[in-house]
Amino acid sequence: MLNRVILVGRLTKxxxxxxxxxxxxxxxxxxxxxxxxxxxxxEREADFINCVVWRKPAENVANYLKKGSLAGVDGRIQTRSYDNNEGRRVFITEVVAESVQFLEPRGASQGQGNAYAGGGAPTGGNDYSRQNQQPDRQSGGFNDDPFANDGKPIDISDDDLPF
Structure with missing residues (x-):
């Protein structure tokens, strides 16, 4: 069985x-x-999908996301039911988020400071902020070109090539 949901959208509130x-x-x-x-x-229509997130990621979502924030959700669909005050059974279908990604920097959504993507606010298991994924260029990060300003020919044998 497989129950997997990946969504990208904006918070409605x-x-x-x-x-x-x-x-x-x-x-x-x-x-x-x-x-x-x-x-x-x-016109483009939209679906309005209820999501729930637990523990530390829930606190991060509440602290850093606001109405209009662009977010990515990875999780599963869950259905539950309860009896309301009138005695009627109410069914609820929602996405239980295992991971919520903040997809734009703070203040990028309508200039309201709606989302947070920098420095130290992971939202789930192994999800890290963009700042933690992009090392400083001066510290020899992965975006640096190892062959820049070398000027020497590259000596690679055909056996070393993966194709």
């Missing part, structure tokens, strides 16, 4: 952060995800 009685953080938010096609009037 600020995330809602709560804590369980045992102190576990949980944040709820809704992503507006554009469809890949236009309707008959030539």
């Amino acid at each position: 600020d995330p809602e952060l709560r804590y369980t009685p045992s102190g576990v953080a949980v944040a709820n938010f809704t992503l507006a995800v554009n469809r890949t096609f236009s309707n008959q009037q030539g």
Whole structure:
């Protein structure tokens, strides 16, 4: 069986952060995800998808994402139900996020300071901020050209080539 969801969209409102009685953080938010096609009037429609994220990533989402922030969500679909005050069964389908990526720098969305992508705010397991992924150019990072300003021919035998 496979249950995997990957979404990219904008938050429709600020995330809602709560804590369980045992102190576990949980944040709820809704992503507006554009469809890949236009309707008959030539307009792009969107789906509004409810998401929930737990623990430290929930706190990061609540602290750094706001209405309009562009975010990527990786998780799974979950359905649950409960009986409302009128005695009717209510079914809820939502995405349980295992990872939430902040996809634009702080302040990039309508100039409101809506998202955070720099310095020390990982949102899930092995997800790191962009700043942590791009080493400083002066420190010999992976973006440096190892052959720049060398001027010497490269001696590679045909056995060393992968093709």
